[in-house]
Amino acid sequence: MNQFEKDSSNLITLAENICQWCISFQKTLPERRVAITDNPSPPKQPLEENGLGSEAAFLDFVQNISGNLSASAGPRYLGLVTGGTTPAAMLADWITSATDQNVCLPGDSIATAVEVQALSWLRQLFQINETFQGTLTSGATAANILGTLCGRQFAGEQQGIDIAADGLQGVEIEVFSASPHASTLKALSLVGLGRKQLIQVPCLPDSEAMDVTALAVLLKKSRCRGKIVIASAGTVTGTDFDDIEAIAELTQTHNAWLHVDGAFGLFSRLLPEQRSLTNGINLADSITTDGHKWLNVSYDCGIFFTRHPELLSDVCGVTASYLDVDSHLPSYINMGIENSRRFRALPVWMTLKAYGRSGYTELVKNNCEQAKALAEWLSQSKDYELLCPCKLNVVVFKPKSLHNIDINNVLTRINDSGQVYVTPGKWQGEGAIRAAFCNWQTTMEDVGIVCSTLNNIFETTETNGN
Numbered sequence: 024m025n026q027f028e029k030d031s032s033n034l035i036t037l038a039e040n041i042c043q044w045c046i047s048f049q050k051t052l053p054e055r056r057v058a059i060t061d062n063p064s065p066p067k068q069p070l071e072e073n074g075l076g077s078e079a080a081f082l083d084f085v086q087n088i089s090g091n092l093s094a095s096a097g098p099r100y101l102g103l104v105t106g107g108t109t110p111a112a113m114l115a116d117w118i119t120s121a122t123d124q125n126v127c128l129p130g131d132s133i134a135t136a137v138e139v140q141a142l143s144w145l146r147q148l149f150q151i152n153e154t155f156q157g158t159l160t161s162g163a164t165a166a167n168i169l170g171t172l173c174g175r176q177f178a179g180e181q182q183g184i185d186i187a188a189d190g191l192q193g194v195e196i197e198v199f200s201a202s203p204h205a206s207t208l209k210a211l212s213l214v215g216l217g218r219k220q221l222i223q224v225p226c227l228p229d230s231e232a233m234d235v236t237a238l239a240v241l242l243k244k245s246r247c248r249g250k251i252v253i254a255s256a257g258t259v260t261g262t263d264f265d266d267i268e269a270i271a272e273l274t275q276t277h278n279a280w281l282h283v284d285g286a287f288g289l290f291s292r293l294l295p296e297q298r299s300l301t302n303g304i305n306l307a308d309s310i311t312t313d314g315h316k317w318l319n320v321s322y323d324c325g326i327f328f329t330r331h332p333e334l335l336s337d338v339c340g341v342t343a344s345y346l347d348v349d350s351h352l353p354s355y356i357n358m359g360i361e362n363s364r365r366f367r368a369l370p371v372w373m374t375l376k377a378y379g380r381s382g383y384t385e386l387v388k389n390n391c392e393q394a395k396a397l398a399e400w401l402s403q404s405k406d407y408e409l410l411c412p413c414k415l416n417v418v419v420f421k422p423k424s425l426h427n428i429d430i431n432n433v434l435t436r437i438n439d440s441g442q443v444y445v446t447p448g449k450w451q452g453e454g455a456i457r458a459a460f461c462n463w464q465t466t467m468e469d470v471g472i473v474c475s476t477l478n479n480i481f482e483t484t485e486t487n488g489n
């Protein structure tokens with residue numbers, strides 16, 4: 024028997040062991056060190072000449088790797104905007120790996136139909152019109168790239184040029200945005216429009232939201248024949264929302280493409296009292312949101328919607344004789360960056376089936392309440408200053424200047440505590456610490472632990488005499 028066959032014959036025992044380990048990892052997330060901050064390097068081992076088999080490989084993983092994993096799926100990882108994985112999503116992701124479907128073309132499996140269904144449920148969850156079609160992506164970055172590509176194709180059409188076919192020569196395109204996410208700048212680089220070519224629209228005072236009057240002036244002044252506006256539905260620091268309805272009116276008047284990045288902010292649509300933040304969302308030409316953030320499915324999963332699926336297939340279409348299938352279902356190969364792609368839809372399908380609209384509404388509501396509680400504590404604190412009001416799930420703060428202590432030093436100490444993980448940010452040009460709540464496991468008790476960790480930073484500083 025070779026090693027593949029040996030593993031295969033021992034699969035149940037192996038799978039049971041690994042399943043046990045995974046469950047215990049999940050269950051102990053609240054007690055684990057939240058982040059491994061000393062940059063572990065991989066154990067130096069040469070490539071195995073003759074494989075050891077999965078049992079020995081798993082043992083090696085347990086001994087040399089597992090202890091240095093973060094608890095980013097756990098309740099107090101507040102860095103970036105990081106989702107956990109719901110039980111249903113985690114289990115479905117195992118099935119995705121085990122069944123190993125390639126969702127590139129319909130015609131050989133139900134997998135494409137499941138993605139169609141999952142996207143339809145997502146439209147219902149977000150109250151997005153059925154006229155939008157979409158695709159699951161590897162993340163919001165990939166979805167922003169697709170939005171930029173569709174906008175670019177649209178802008179070309181306005182000038183009688185099919186960019187997908189003929190390239191960018193002779194095309195004029197201007198891109199406008201106020202507080203684009205870093206991934207939007209990456210998208211501009213990737214699609215050949217150039218990061219530095221972005222036309223910066225001013226923000227409203229004390230906000231990261233677009234000054235729409237300023238956009239109106241810029242669009243009116245522009246002589247460019249192709250225009251794309253990239254709006255934010257939830258900026259990563261201030262969680263500010265551009266006025267999509269007002270922007271859409273302008274993009275219609277000026278024949279511009281409107282892409283909305285709602286990577287996590289789109290989930291505010293689950294809360295009736297927040298829904299007006301995204302008024303006009305159905306007027307967007309394309310929309311980004313994330314699965315691995317507030318939907319809490321395992322990495323990686325993003326979501327892209329557009330009202331112009333024909334433009335998406337102009338850009339992403341692949342032609343080859345072996346790709347001709349006769350089906351009423353979409354060929355996702357023609358709707359995204361990848362040709363071959365995993366059965367990413369199953370975790371989305373299963374988690375929505377398992378928890379439904381009310382489960383997700385509660386998740387989003389709880390995280391927002393937790394963020395508010397932390398913000399409230401900070402605003403009363405003698406050591407910290409809340410830098411902007413908490414509007415959704417992100418809290419922005421810094422140590423009070425009386426401590427005369429470098430913000431990065433405080434950030435490092437917070438993260439080295441192993442109790443909580445936060446990441447740096449900028450608010451109105453000033454250094455800040457961000458804490459983003461985005462996990463189904465987080466409770467008010469966790470907020471308490473975060474507060475006492477923050478408290479301890481200055482207790483220890485004072486006893487140390489610095």
Ligand SMILES: *Cc1c(COP(=O)(O)O)cnc(C)c1O
Nearest residue numbers: 162163164204206284286287313
């Ligand atoms: C996280 C985020 C992105 C990038 O998302 P990935 O899933 O990491 O690719 C884009 N835009 C916004 C607003 C985000 O919060």
